[in-house]
Each structure stands twice: as C-alpha cells, then as structure tokens.
Amino acid sequence: MKVGTMLQDIVSSLFHRPVTEQYPFEKRPAPPRTRGMLHWNPEKCTGCCLCNSDCPANAIELITIDKKAKQFVMRYHPDHCTFCGQCVESCRFGCIEMSSEEWELAATTKEPFTVTYGRDEDIEALLAKRAAGDAEPADES
Template sequence: MSVGTMIGDLIRSLFKKPVTELYPYVKTEVPSRLRGKLVWDPAQCAGCQLCIKDCPSNAIELIVIDKVNKRFVMRYHADRCTYCAQCVQSCRFKCMGMSSEDWEMAATQKQPFEVYYGKEEDIALFMEQAAKPGTEEPCKE
C-alpha cells in the first residue's frame, strides 16, 4: 500500500462512523438462537446420561442423589463447553437448552465456570458430602 493510499484511508476514516461497539456499555440484541450458557431442567431428567456420553468436551457430569426418585444434580463446566449443543440434541426428554439471554460469562476467577443445577436441597446435600474430608464424590456416576 502506498503512502498516498494510506493517507487517503486515514482521512476518510476520520469522517466515518466507528464500526466498533461500546460493549459492555451498549449492547446489541443477540439472535434468539444464540447458544449461551447451558440450562437444565431436573424435573424431566431420567438419568440416562446420554448427554454426558455425547459431550465432546467432558463438560457435564450427573451426580446421582437418589436414582429411584430421580434426584440428580448436574455439574456444568462452562469453561470446557464448546457450546456445540450436542447434549441438547441428545436428550430425548428435552431437559436441556442453551440460553440466548445468559451468555456473558467473562470472569477473572475459575469458580463461576463451575455451575450446579438441580433442586436446592440436592445441591446442598452433595456439597455437604463433598466437603467431608477424605470423601470421594460418592454419588457421581
């Protein structure tokens, strides 16, 4: 590129609207089919684990609290997820989805990328068991 062309571009750009956006201060509307954070409905889950087997990034785990009564906790590693939606496709019970609203997940700590889904009491029970010293995660399948 010649110096003349560069100067021409420079002058033209002074009078053009910026193509960049002032994110995060100004947010554009995202497409309704955007694949954001995984969402999971424990009420429909049969515990079949197909979603886990089909996940290419090992990003989801199913913790079984009580198989007979279908009490499960799902641990989602958002930092491993490739947002491919394979798990959503694989679930025959339509328990899974990808949020088009919850997609801003930048963080300076690792902790927000480990997400637990399930009933509050089941998550609390699992956390309590996991916190016991020398205890492996007993109910993880």
C-alpha cells in the same frame, strides 16, 4: 487510493457518525439462536446420562443422588464447553437449553466455571454427603 477520493472520504467522515460500536458499553441483542450458557431443568430428568456421555468436551457431570427418587444434580463447566449443542440434541426430555442472552462468560476467577444445577434439596443432600465424608455419588455415564 487517489488523493481526491481520500479527501472526499475525510470530509464525508466529518459529517457521519462513526460506525464503530462502543462494545461493551453499547450492546446489540444477540441473535436468537446464539448458543450461550447451558441451563438444566431437573424436573423431567431420568438420569439416562446421554447428555454427558455424548458431550465431546467432558463439560457436564450428572451426579445421581437417588435414581429411584429421580434425584440428580448436574455440574456444568462452561470453560470446557464448546457450545456445540450436542447435549441439547441428546436429551429426549428437553431438560437442557442454551441461553441466547448469557454468552459473555469470561471471568478472572475459576468459580464461575463450575455451575451446579438441581433442586435445592438435592444440592443440599449432595453437600451433606460430601460433608459427611462420603465419596461423591458416581457420575453414571
């Protein structure tokens, strides 16, 4: 770089705001198609298990409490997830979506990396079975 050009850049930088973004103190909205945290809605779930059988990363478990009564619980492991979106594609009932807003998922403990989704009563039924010493209902994939 020529000295003249360099001086020109230095002088110009004195009068312009830095282009560096002060992340994480200042955040831009993520693009709408960002693939972030997965969310599951149990209301239309049939327990077909296509979502977890198609997941290449073993990031989701579909736990059947009572198939006839359509009681299921999903356990999601964001630390395994590759955010490929395959589970969203595979679910024919639109039960799974990926948040474009929750994408900062780093944590210093393991707890946030096991997420349990389901109706409150189904999660309670699962916990009660576990407390009673029953083997956890099988993942039917």
